[in-house]
Amino acid sequence: MLRVFLLLLILATGTVQARTILHRPIELETPSGVLYGSLLLPQSDSPVPVALLIAGSGPTDRNGNNPAGRNDSLKRLAETLAQRGIASVRYDKRGVAASLAAAPDERMLSVEDYVADAAAWGRKLGADSRFSRVVLIGHSEGALIASLAAEQAGAAALVSIAGSGRPIDQVLMEQLSTRLPTPLLAFSAALIEELKAGRTHERIPEPLVVLFRPSVQPYLISLFRQDPALAFARLRIPALIVQGRHDIQVGIEDAQALKAAKPDAELLLIDGMNHVLRIVPADTQRQLPTYDKPELPLASALGQGIGDFVLRDEQPK
Secondary structure (H helix, E strand, C coil): CHHHHHHHHHHHHHHHHCCCEEEEEEEEEECCEEEEEEEEEECCCCCEEEEEEECCCCCCCCCCCECCECCCHHHHHHHHHHHCCCEEEEECCCCCHHHHHHCCCHHHCCHHHHHHHHHHHHHHHHCCCCEEEEEEEEECHHHHHHHHHHHHHCCCEEEEECCCCCCHHHHHHHHHCCCCCHHHHHHHHHHHHHHHCCCCCCCCCHHHHHHHCHHHHHHHHHHHCCCHHHHHHCCCCCEEEEEECCCCCCCHHHHHHHHHHCCCCEEEEECCECCCCCECCCCHHHHHHHHHCCCCCCCHHHHHHHHHHHHHCCCCC
């Protein structure tokens, strides 16, 4: 009888933990075109919180992938949250993947447009009776977009993952300082100052074209005028700062700067986690292959920490 009871208990526990997750396409109409996304909705008899996942810089799609590699970081995060009973929407930014037609020329892109899009997504989800509250979760540059959009989006809370705590031009110069010869580094520094002043340049040395091509310069101008720490400090909602200790793109000092800007924010430092949310060695060369390995599991502390934060103050709508 005891064995039968234990078996029934195990089966019952498994039933409670298993969730039916609905996968649905979702769209957002904007004045300049349609943005396309994916909705993960845990089946529930009552409204659930919904996380709007905002991808990082460049041509990064809804799943966290770009031409440099497929890691599925945001897709895996959405699936992890769904198992905690948290719905999510992740979307292709305008000019990227399925949303390419909304901005076919990257000269059309700006931080302000990305902020307006995130705010519009937030309002759309906030008006949906299936959801109890909206939480913005931004990764890397997406953390800045989330901070700037939070009030307009009607967000109840915000999560910054690997978000910069300094103006992006400073981060960029820090990264370039160890990778460029002196003449190209000097050119980059001078060009960044020109872009900060709102002036573009057509003639770019070949080794720097990928980073500073003329067509991307209008976006860089809009990006360089932002101050991530200041935007984070202005938040009037609960916030969680998540930072991996083995992130080779954004450092712990950035997370600490965000914490200093908003002292009531929570800070979660995850041992061994890198920029694509996996547990890896600190060595840069051993990390790089993980940027193109979607099969690697996410850091378990990431889903646990974000899930706990989102659900802690959950109230019925």
